[in-house]
Amino acid sequence: MTRDEALALDAGDPLARFRAGFALPHGLIYLDGNSLGPPPLAVHERLAEVSHNEWGEGLVRSWNSARWIEAPLRVGGKIARLIGAQPHEVTVADSTTVNLFKLAAGALSLKPGRTTILSEAGNFPTDLYALQGLAALLGPGRARLRTVPPEDLVAAIGEDTAAVVLTHVHYKTSRRWDLAAVTAAAHAKGALMIWDLCHSVGAIAVDLNGAGADLAVGCSYKYLNGGPGAPAFLFVAERHQAQIASPLSGWMGHAEPFAFEDGYRPAADIRGQITGTPPILGLAALEAGVDLQLQADPAQVEAKGLALAGLFVRQVEAAAADPALRLTGPRGPTARGLHVSFAHPEGYALVQAMIARGIVGDFRAPDIARFGFSPLFLSYAQVWDAAQALAEVLATRAWDRPEFRARAAVT
C-alpha cells in the first residue's frame, strides 16, 4: 500500500470524525491506547465540573443532587451496551483483579462440589494471580487453579471445572477466543464461563448474552479511554444475580446501605457486587470516555481497528528486512484483537527507539514489541508512517543504543 492509498482510506473513514474528540500531542503517533487510552476532550471539562461544582459547591449533598450514588450502575449500564449485556447486568467497581476474585469466588459457590478454576497458561498475570490468591485462601480441598496451554483448554474442561476464566483477547499475542464457542464448551461440561474483556471492550464487538456468558470483568483505561487506573467493571448475567454472593461484602452492596445494619444482607441485583464507596473522580472521567465510545458503531470500530492492525503488519513485513522480527499470534481478522505483537530479541530497545521517533508502543517481557490500533483516534496514514518507521529502525539498527536498553520502572 502506498501512503496515498492510506490517505484515501482516511478520506472514506466513517470514524474519522472521532479524532477531533481527542487532543493528542502534535506529531505523536500513539499506538498504546491498548495500554492507556488518551483523554477524550470532554474529560477535562467533566473533571473540572466534578471538582469545582459537584465536590466544591455541592459537597456531600452531591451524593444525591449530582447523583453520585447512581454512578456505578449508570456507567455500568452504558458499558453494558458495548458488551451485549442488559443495563442491569453491569456495574463499575474496584479493579479487574478484585472483580475477578469476587466473581471466581461466586462461581465456586454456584457450583458446589466443583473445585477447579481453569485458565490458560500465559493469561494476563493479574488474572492468574487473583485466582491463585483465591485458591490459596480457600485451600486445595475447595479450590485450585489449573492452567493449560491454550490449545489444550477446551479439552481440559471437565466434571470438576467450576469456571473457565479466559481473556477474550490475549494481552500479548492478541489471539482472540471464540466467545460463543468456548462458552458453549464450558456449559457443555456444566462449568461457568468468566470472560476478561480488558482487551476487547471498546475494540472488538462483544455479545455476552448472545454467547450465553455467565460472568465477565474488564478494565476501562484501554479502549474506553477512562483514565489511568480507572475503575473496572463486572458483568453478572441476570439469571445468576440472586444466587451469586460476593465474598467482598461491603456497605455499598447491602440491600439498604443507609440502614446501617450490623448484618450483611446483599442486594439481590448487580449492586450486590459493589463493595466500598464509589470512586467518583474516576467514574466521571470514565463516563466521558464511555459516552464518546457509545457514539461509534461497534462494527465499524472493530473493522477499522482490524484494518489498521492488518495494514501495520503487512507494511512492516513488506518493508522490514530483519529476520529476527516475528509476528506472534494469529493473522486472520476474526482470530485477533486490535494490537499487534512482534517478537524481537531487542524488543525493549526497539520500542524505545520508536518512542524516540514519536511513535509510542510498549514492551511486554520477555521480547514483545507491542503496538495497539485504537480506531477512534488513529488514521490509516499514521499507521502507514509508523510501519515505515519501524522498518527503518530495524534496517538501520537504530535500536542499538545504550539509552534504548536502559529499562524504566514501567515497561
Added chain:
Amino acid sequence: MTRDEALALDAGDPLARFRAGFALPHGLIYLDGNSLGPPPLAVHERLAEVSHNEWGEGLVRSWNSARWIEAPLRVGGKIARLIGAQPHEVTVADSTTVNLFKLAAGALSLKPGRTTILSEAGNFPTDLYALQGLAALLGPGRARLRTVPPEDLVAAIGEDTAAVVLTHVHYKTSRRWDLAAVTAAAHAKGALMIWDLCHSVGAIAVDLNGAGADLAVGCSYKYLNGGPGAPAFLFVAERHQAQIASPLSGWMGHAEPFAFEDGYRPAADIRGQITGTPPILGLAALEAGVDLQLQADPAQVEAKGLALAGLFVRQVEAAAADPALRLTGPRGPTARGLHVSFAHPEGYALVQAMIARGIVGDFRAPDIARFGFSPLFLSYAQVWDAAQALAEVLATRAWDRPEFRARAAVT
C-alpha cells in the same frame, strides 16, 4: 460563650490560615467534613495538571515520567506521618472494605489455629460486612466474626482471637478507643490488633507504632479531604510485612510486576498489599489533601477540633429546650472524636432543616443528627452560629415540615 468570645478564639487560632486553602460556598457552614471533606484549592489545579499534562500529553509514558507508578507508596508514605507509622509501612490501595478484607485474612494466616475475629456490635457496617464476607468464604472451621458490646470487648479477647478489629473513633457515637490500651490487651492474649482510622486520620493524633499496632486501614475522603470515594490506605507494621500474605494478589503486588510471570511472588514489603492498577486521578486529588494536612500540627488539629465539638455541645445544650435531644457518646475530650451526634426522634428532619439554613450535617439511622468539626476550615464563630441555629430549629420545631421528612437516597 458569647459570639464575641468565639470570635476572639478565631483571632488566636493557629490553624485559621488553613481556611484560605479551601473555597467553601459563601455563607455555608459545613459540618460534614467527617463524611466528605471539601476540596482543597490545590486539588483543582492538580487534577487539571494530571488530566491535561500527565494523561493528555505524557499518556502512557507518565507511569514513569510523572512517577504515577510510585503514587501509592508516595502518598502512603505521607499518610504514614499522620498516623505514627514509618513511610514504608503504609500504602494507598482499594477501598477501606477491600483493605480490611485483605488484612483480616492476613491476620488469620499470621495466627494459625485461631479462628475468631472480634469486633464491636454497631461498628461501622462495612467493617462488619467485610469480616462477615471473609468468615462466610472461609467457613466456620476457619473463621468466624464475633461481635460484642463495646463494654464487653476487652474481656472477650481470648485464646481463639486471631484479631481484634475496631474503629478508633466510632462513626456514630464518636466514642474513641484507647489505641495503646486496647492494642496491649489484644497482644496480651496473643491476638493481633487491626485499627480502622476512618474517623481519626487527619483529626485525632494517632501513633500506631507508639501503640504497637499491627495492622490498620482507613479512608481518605473525610478529614484528609481526598475527594468522593478517594482511594483508601492500609498499614502493615514492618515486623509483619514479610509474613503477611494478601489474598487479593494482583499484579501490582508482585515482586516484579513487569516480568509478567504466571506465578504470583508477592513483594516482601508493603507493595504486597497493592492489588490492581493504581487509581491515578483519585491519588492525585488525595495527595493534594494530604499535602495540606501535613502543614498542620497534628496536636493543634486535634485540640481545635475537640474545642469546636465541645463548644457546639455546650452551646446547643445551653440554648436548646427540647428534652428529646440527647448527646450520644462520651463528653470527655480524650474519649471522643471530632464529630458530635445528637439522638432525636426527628433526627432526619432536623438535619434537613439545618441544611435548609445553610448548615450541613448528616443523619445516621435510626435517629442520629451528626455534625463534624473539621479543624482546618471551620471557625469558632461558625460553630457558635450553628449551635444557635440548631437550638432555634428545635425551639421553633422548624423541622416539622413534610419536605424535611422526605428521605433522599443517601442520608
